[in-house]
Amino acid sequence: MRSVFPYLALAGLLGAIGWAVSFGTLPPADFSFCNESEIKTIDPAIVTGQPEGRVIRGLFEGLVNWHPEDLHPIPGVADRWTISDDRLTYRFHIRPDAQWSDGSPVTSEDFVYSFRRFLHPATGAEYAYQLHYVRGARDFNHARVKVGESVEIELYKRPENALPDAPGVIVRGRLVDVEPPLPDNNDEPADDHAVEESESEADDIKRTYTVEIDGRMRRFRQREDERAEPSPDGGENYRWLLPDFEEVAIRAPDPATLIIELENPTPYFLTLTGFYPLFPVNRECVETHPFPSWTKPENLVCNGPYILESRRIRDRVRLRKNPYYWDRDNIHFETVDALAIESLTTALNMYLTGQLDYIPQVPATVVPTLLEQDRVDFNPTPYLGTYYYRINTTRPPLDNPLVRRALSRAIDREEIVTRVTRAGQLPGHSFVPPGLAGYEQALCEGYDPEEAKRLLAEAGYPGGRGFPANLEIMYNTHEMHKSIAELIQSQWKRVLGIDVKLQNQEWAAYLSHQRQLQYSVCRAAWIGDYPDPNTFLDMFVSDGANNQTGWGNAEYDRLIEAAAREAEPEARMALLHDAEEILMDELPIIPVYYYVSTFMVKPYVEGFYPNIQDVHPLQGMRIDTDKKRLAIESLR
Amino acid sequence: MIGFLVRRLGWMIITLWVVFTISFALMRSVPGGPLSSERALEPEIEKNIRARYHLDEPLMKQYLRELGNTLQGDLGYSFKLADFSVNEIIAQGFPISATLGIVALGVALSIGLTAGIVSAIRRQSLIDVTLMSLATVGIALPNFVVAGILIILLVFLWPVFPAAGWGNLSQLVLPGFCLGLPYAAYVARLARTGLLDVLSQDYIRTARAKGLRTPTVILRHALKGAMLPVVSFMGPAIAGILTGSLVVEQIFAIPGLGVHFIQAATQRDYTLAMGLVLLYTTLLYTMNLLVDVSYVYLDPRAKLE
Numbered sequence: 001m002r003s004v005f006p007y008l009a010l011a012g013l014l015g016a017i018g019w020a021v022s023f024g025t026l027p028p029a030d031f032s033f034c035n036e037s038e039i040k041t042i043d044p045a046i047v048t049g050q051p052e053g054r055v056i057r058g059l060f061e062g063l064v065n066w067h068p069e070d071l072h073p074i075p076g077v078a079d080r081w082t083i084s085d086d087r088l089t090y091r092f093h094i095r096p097d098a099q100w101s102d103g104s105p106v107t108s109e110d111f112v113y114s115f116r117r118f119l120h121p122a123t124g125a126e127y128a129y130q131l132h133y134v135r136g137a138r139d140f141n142h143a144r145v146k147v148g149e150s151v152e153i154e155l156y157k158r159p160e161n162a163l164p165d166a167p168g169v170i171v172r173g174r175l176v177d178v179e180p181p182l183p184d185n186n187d188e189p190a191d192d193h194a195v196e197e198s199e200s201e202a203d204d205i206k207r208t209y210t211v212e213i214d215g216r217m218r219r220f221r222q223r224e225d226e227r228a229e230p231s232p233d234g235g236e237n238y239r240w241l242l243p244d245f246e247e248v249a250i251r252a253p254d255p256a257t258l259i260i261e262l263e264n265p266t267p268y269f270l271t272l273t274g275f276y277p278l279f280p281v282n283r284e285c286v287e288t289h290p291f292p293s294w295t296k297p298e299n300l301v302c303n304g305p306y307i308l309e310s311r312r313i314r315d316r317v318r319l320r321k322n323p324y325y326w327d328r329d330n331i332h333f334e335t336v337d338a339l340a341i342e343s344l345t346t347a348l349n350m351y352l353t354g355q356l357d358y359i360p361q362v363p364a365t366v367v368p369t370l371l372e373q374d375r376v377d378f379n380p381t382p383y384l385g386t387y388y389y390r391i392n393t394t395r396p397p398l399d400n401p402l403v404r405r406a407l408s409r410a411i412d413r414e415e416i417v418t419r420v421t422r423a424g425q426l427p428g429h430s431f432v433p434p435g436l437a438g439y440e441q442a443l444c445e446g447y448d449p450e451e452a453k454r455l456l457a458e459a460g461y462p463g464g465r466g467f468p469a470n471l472e473i474m475y476n477t478h479e480m481h482k483s484i485a486e487l488i489q490s491q492w493k494r495v496l497g498i499d500v501k502l503q504n505q506e507w508a509a510y511l512s513h514q515r516q517l518q519y520s521v522c523r524a525a526w527i528g529d530y531p532d533p534n535t536f537l538d539m540f541v542s543d544g545a546n547n548q549t550g551w552g553n554a555e556y557d558r559l560i561e562a563a564a565r566e567a568e569p570e571a572r573m574a575l576l577h578d579a580e581e582i583l584m585d586e587l588p589i590i591p592v593y594y595y596v597s598t599f600m601v602k603p604y605v606e607g608f609y610p611n612i613q614d615v616h617p618l619q620g621m622r623i624d625t626d627k628k629r630l631a632i633e634s635l636r
Numbered sequence: 637m638i639g640f641l642v643r644r645l646g647w648m649i650i651t652l653w654v655v656f657t658i659s660f661a662l663m664r665s666v667p668g669g670p671l672s673s674e675r676a677l678e679p680e681i682e683k684n685i686r687a688r689y690h691l692d693e694p695l696m697k698q699y700l701r702e703l704g705n706t707l708q709g710d711l712g713y714s715f716k717l718a719d720f721s722v723n724e725i726i727a728q729g730f731p732i733s734a735t736l737g738i739v740a741l742g743v744a745l746s747i748g749l750t751a752g753i754v755s756a757i758r759r760q761s762l763i764d765v766t767l768m769s770l771a772t773v774g775i776a777l778p779n780f781v782v783a784g785i786l787i788i789l790l791v792f793l794w795p796v797f798p799a800a801g802w803g804n805l806s807q808l809v810l811p812g813f814c815l816g817l818p819y820a821a822y823v824a825r826l827a828r829t830g831l832l833d834v835l836s837q838d839y840i841r842t843a844r845a846k847g848l849r850t851p852t853v854i855l856r857h858a859l860k861g862a863m864l865p866v867v868s869f870m871g872p873a874i875a876g877i878l879t880g881s882l883v884v885e886q887i888f889a890i891p892g893l894g895v896h897f898i899q900a901a902t903q904r905d906y907t908l909a910m911g912l913v914l915l916y917t918t919l920l921y922t923m924n925l926l927v928d929v930s931y932v933y934l935d936p937r938a939k940l941e
Contacts, residue, residue: 012738026803041718048675124685126677142680292719313720313728315802315891341800341889349799350889353791508668508904515676525674545676635795 029318029337031605031623033358034347038314038340042295044279045118045125050360050614053276055338058306058319058618060279063092063111063258064270068617069609071531073270077106077280077303078258087265087567092258092273099324100282101300101307108252114280115250122240127277130529133266136248143242150244151175151211153220156237163287172244173213208235265567268532275530279304305331305619314340332622351600354635357623358601360614364480367423367598377600380424381610384528385595386433386536387425389473389488392517393588394550397468402459404587407521408444409452410495411488413592420483423598428591431526431583432533432576435612439533439573442580444587449495456496464497472501475523476510484592485523514548527595531613533576534563540583551588604628641925648921655917656706656910660699663906670715670904689715702910711911716903722911725896730915732802733880733892736815739808740877741870743816744823749866751820752827756862757854759832767824774821783814783887800889811888815881819873826869830862837861860934867934871927875920879912 039052044060047053063081064073079095098106115134118125119141132138145151155169208221221235249261262269272278285301286294293299297308305327306319319336321328339356341347344363350356362370362378370378397403413427426434430441445451453463461467473489475481485502492498500521505513513519526546528535538544541560542552556579563575583589597614604627607620671685686692690701705712711722720728751771755764790810791799801807834840835858843853880894893912900909931938 038717040716043718046718048673121680121684122688124681124688126673126675126681126685128681128684129678141684142678144680292713295719311719312891313717313725314895315889339889340891342895343886343889346800346887346889349787349791350801353795353799355799355801507902508672509666511672511674512667545678548676 026316026318026337028355029335030333031335031358031618031621032337032339032356034341034350034356034360035317035338036340036347036360037342039317039338041292042300042308042317043291044276044281045114045123045127047277048126051338051340053615055317055319056276056279056304057615058304058336058338059300059302059308060276060281060304061098061325062274062276062279064274065617065619066271066274066615068607068620069611071271071611071613071615073274076274078273081270083270087267088262090260090262090269090273092260094256094258095326096256097326098303099326100303101322101324102282102285103324105255106280106303107255108258109255110280110283111258112250112252113283115278116245116248117281117286118277119248120240121242125277127275130272130275130277133262133264133269133272134249135261135263136243137250139243140245140248143240145175145178145209145241145243147175147178149175150247151209152240152242152244152246153209153211153238154240154242156239163284165290166287168239171211171213171218172246173211173218175209176212176217177210179208179210209241264564266564267569267572268530268534271530271532306336309335316340327619330620331618332620333618336618348600351602354632357605358599358608358616360597360599362598362600364421364423364598370600371424375600376603378598379610380596380598382426382433382435382612383595383597383614384433384435384531384612385525386428386431387484387523387525387592387595388428388431389590389592390514390519390522390524390549391588391590392520392522392550394517395520397459397461398471398520400459401586402455403461404590405445406452406455406459406496407492408587408590409446409448409455410492411590411592412447412491414447415491416484416487417593420487421480421593423596425593425596428593429584430580431589431591432536432580433528433594433612436531436533438569440577442577442584444584444591452495456498461498464499467496467498469499470501471498471520472503473521473523474503474505474510474513474519476507477504481523488592517548517550524589525595528613533573533580534560537576537579537583540588547588549588551586553582553586556582602628602631604631644925648918648925651921652914652917655913656703657699659910659913660702663904663909664695666904668904670906672904702907706910706914711914712907714900714905714908716899716905716908722907725908726893726911726915729880729891729893729896730878732890733885733894734878736808736811736880736884736890736892737874737877739812740816740819741874743813744819744877747816748820748823749827751824752866753831753854753859755824755828756831756835757850764828768828771821771824774817775825777818778883779814779818779881780883780887782817783810783884786810786814787887800887802888802890807888811884811890814887815877815884819877822869822873823866826865827862830865831858834858834861863934864931867930868927871923872920875916875923878919879916 035051035054037051039055040047040049041052042055042059044056047056061076063076063078065076066072067074075095077094077098078092081090081092083090094106094108100106115131117123119128119131119137121141121143128141132141150172152170152172154167155171157169159166159169208219210217210219219235220238220241222241223237251259253259280303282301285299288294289299297310300308302308302322305322305325307322309318309320311317317338319338321331321334325331341350344361347356347359348362348366351359391398391404393399417425417427429443429446432439432441434441456462456464473485475485482502482504489500489502492500514522514524526536526539538560539546540551541547541557559575559579563572563579566572566575597610599614601608604624606622606624608616669691670689671682671691683692690698702712713721714725717725751767755767758764787799787810790797797810798807840853840858843857880892880897882894882898884890885892885894896908897912899905900912
């Protein structure tokens with residue numbers, strides 16, 4: 001027995017090595033880039049991250065595409081569109097040669113299906129609010145039904161010959177009554193008949209809905225178990241009871257036409273239709289293979305420039321050119337690899353040794369070195385994001401605007417960007433970063449030690465005396481956040497004579513403390529979802545989920561609301577500017593700096609343009625093979 | 637022997653259940669959850685997502701549901717890698733970590749044992765002092781430092797190996813070496829101590845007295861006994877090495893389990909974290925069991941009870 005041991009070990013070793021090698025060396029793709037982390041999923045409806053976006057943009061295509069240089073909308077699946085004069089009705093014409101990767105045509109029905117799926121509560125789409133601009137969409141997404149309006153009820157019973165993951169039979173009718181009686185919030189007429197699903201604890205008391213369907217009254221009551229018997233009072237069991245999707249203003253009068261009506265003129269809506277959550281999915285594919293199996297390479301049907309060839313978890317997503325893509329002549333890579341590389345240093349090493357053609361970010365520590373080298377492939381560019389400090393305005397003395405102003409004016413932002421971040425970031429004096437066409441930022445006042453001291457004295461803490469010593473700056477664990485917090489801590493000490501502590505929190509805990517206002521001052525950042533100041537400013541309305549400062553201002557809310565209703569672009573920007581002025585005067589948040597994106601791309605990649613959202617469509621990108629050969633030779 | 641194994645197996649099941657319960661409670665009690673994101677959601681949207689993942693149910697119900705699924709071998713779908721089930725993630729990641737681990741073990745044992753034996757035989761000599769100093773350094777140096785040095789030397793200055801990635805032999809060398817080195821250092825020290833201990837025993841003197849040559853004495857008689865401390869160290873070490881190393885996997889962009897381990901915890905990926913904890917428990921338990929069994933073969937005095 002004992003003599004067998006070493007041989008067994010040796011056999012195991014050789015076997016493992018043999019297996020590792022047989023794992024297959026994929027030939028390198030035509031274009032390889034670092035995609036930072038493993039993507040959550042390739043279902044466009046339920047993701048929110050940059051890495052997901054990079055892959056999904058390769059696989060799917062929306063109504064419009066974004067121009068690679070400045071991201072303005074250009075034809076995508078829709079080859080042309082018209083917008084009504086009141087800017088409320090969008091009529092898209094679907095191009096006749098748009099096809100799914102199985103060869104079937106992409107129709108306006110596909111968009112109706114995909115938008116419905118995106119908004120359906122069962123999908124649980126985080127980005128669902130990007131379609132709330134559409135009339136009726138928010139109520140559908142929130143499952144908010146009203147008495148007297150038409151509703152749709154999905155039953156557990158399945159239609160005949162239904163695909164495995166197709167919804168059950170759907171009946172439509174007018175909601176006549178809801179029992180138990182409505183909650184007594186009748187003081188608000190607008191909300192009079194609104195019925196929201198109760199929270200989980202109260203789920204035992206299910207409401208019973210009476211719906212008039214084809215002239216007949218039917219009662220519905222939801223039970224957990226789909227096999228549950230009808231209750232004694234005769235309520236039928238159901239899966240979903242939602243406002244009728246017919247009431248949501250997304251219609252397909254014919255296969256080539258899609259009409260969308262908005263609640264308010266929303267100037268950035270056209271751009272949003274090129275945002276990946278609004279990309280279409282193939283109904284047959286999604287309903288034949290229940291999630292997540294429709295996302296597997298062998299099942300996925302998509303309509304973008306690439307199809308999914310293979311996936312290896314936390315290794316790579318490999319894309320292959322889609323032969324059915326309408327603009328296939330403009331696709332120059334046969335294969336593309338998106339590598340999930342978490343470590344920035346590793347990505348940089350792989351870039352420098354020629355394994356990668358594009359990396360979205362380099363480690364902050366090497367930025368000064370790279371800048372000194374004066375490389376052609378490293379040019380940090382402005383990015384639509386702001387690094388800022390949230391202030392808990394419910395906690396004295398931070399509830400005093402004078403104190404917040406003093407804190408802001410005591411921060412030397414120039415010192416932060418030159419000593420800590422060092423990648424060409426610009427000091428931030430507004431919440432909305434620069435670079436948005438037509439918008440003039442409202443600035444807060446800059447570094448002024450004397451004025452800061454005066455403000456603090458005016459607030460009742462001359463020279464920092466009497467200022468509570470228990471305030472802390474909270475940040476999530478990261479070297480950079482720590483250095484910035486330390487610097488601000490010392491600036492406040494130097495200028496204002498106050499002591500604050502630093503508190504380092506792991507990511508999830510940091511988020512949850514922030515949400516529950518369990519902090520004094522905390523580090524935060526916001527990256528714009530779409531190129532419009534609204535993506536920043538609507539955060540700080542009084543009940544905004546992302547406000548998280550306890551701050552509220554009625555005039556601010558009014559301005560944001562008015563801007564949403566304003567059809568005239570210039571007037572709208574002026575309203576948003578006024579709102580930001582309030583924000584920068586009251587300072588529930590203190591802007592610190594504007595982000596830059598520190599990507600690197602090989603000089604031989606053509607058709608790649610820096611832009612403020614750091615989005616780089618693969619369409620039109622190509623590699624200059626001569627330049628590449630020279631680059632590879634120079635590496636040797 | 638059979639009775640012993642059956643008993644241990646029974647204990648293993650109980651251990652797994654306890655680990656499952658404690659992990660479940662711990663994961664649910666830390667702040668945040670799998671849905672935490674920088675972007676706070678409208679309460680209605682958040683409710684939709686919670687319902688999708690059954691997070692809106694009472695904890696006991698979630699516990700029983702998960703326990704039931706786990707018993708049927710279904711670890712559920714990952715929260716953060718939603719296209720894959722936990723079983724798929726482990727099935728893809730474990731063989732990679734295990735392969736890397738076996739290479740690292742090969743490095744650890746070949747370097748470690750050689751160094752340990754040479755040191756023991758040439759006790760107090762220059763070579764002994766050098767090797768043991770190196771071993772101390774090897775234990776003390778974190779492997780990201782070793783990896784950094786190796787990358788500078790063998791990737792940039794003298795480009796013989798690729799910077800990172802997974803798929804062929806040359807990509808296996810640097811990470812295998814980095815992962816194995818600290819273990820080699822431990823093995824060297826343990827092997828030296830074990831061998832010195834054995835060499836002073838009576839039966840070795842007997843062997844020498846019979847006129848056996850030194851290599852025979854050491855390889856045939858001394859080594860087996862000297863292996864005991866190494867073997868008891870290697871049991872848990874193998875479990876650790878097989879399930880991957882965060883640092884090495886991250887530096888060399890290797891799609892193993894090590895990264896999953898840390899990320900599942902920090903991102904509150906309940907299902908994936910649970911799957912990995914159970915996998916690690918099973919491995920650790922099995923390895924310790926193997927160590928106990930192998931004692932019987934290595935040391936005639938040991939008995940299974």
